[in-house]
Amino acid sequence: MAGIFQFFTSLLAKIAAFAQWLLAVVTRIFKDLWNMFTDVFCWAFDSILGMAAAALNAIDIPFNPSTYYAMIPPETANILGLIKLPQAISIIVAALVIRFILQTIPFVRWGS
Secondary structure, eight states: OHHHHHHHHHHHHHHHHHHHHHHHHHHHHHHHHHHHHHHHHHHHHHHHHHHHHHHHHHSOOOOOHHHHHHTSOHHHHHHHHHTTHHHHHHHHHHHHHHHHHHHHSTTOOTTO
């Protein structure tokens, strides 16, 4: 009688091990399919951004601030340097960059 119980116990253990293996396989397949699904959307978004970047690069807008700065008369450039206007512009640009970076962080809407 003990042999029959041992047989059924080992049979149930093998069935349980097979069920655990099958669950692990199904779980792994689901995770891999989910990763493939999300990668397709990331690839599509990256492609759209690549096309947008190519379209923006195709627009030829000649903006070189040094050419405009060279057009300023020397006397005016000297006065602007004396009143520290380039440093003031740098401070303002740095403050704007920091503000825009803080605006991109969720739940950190300081100053707006």
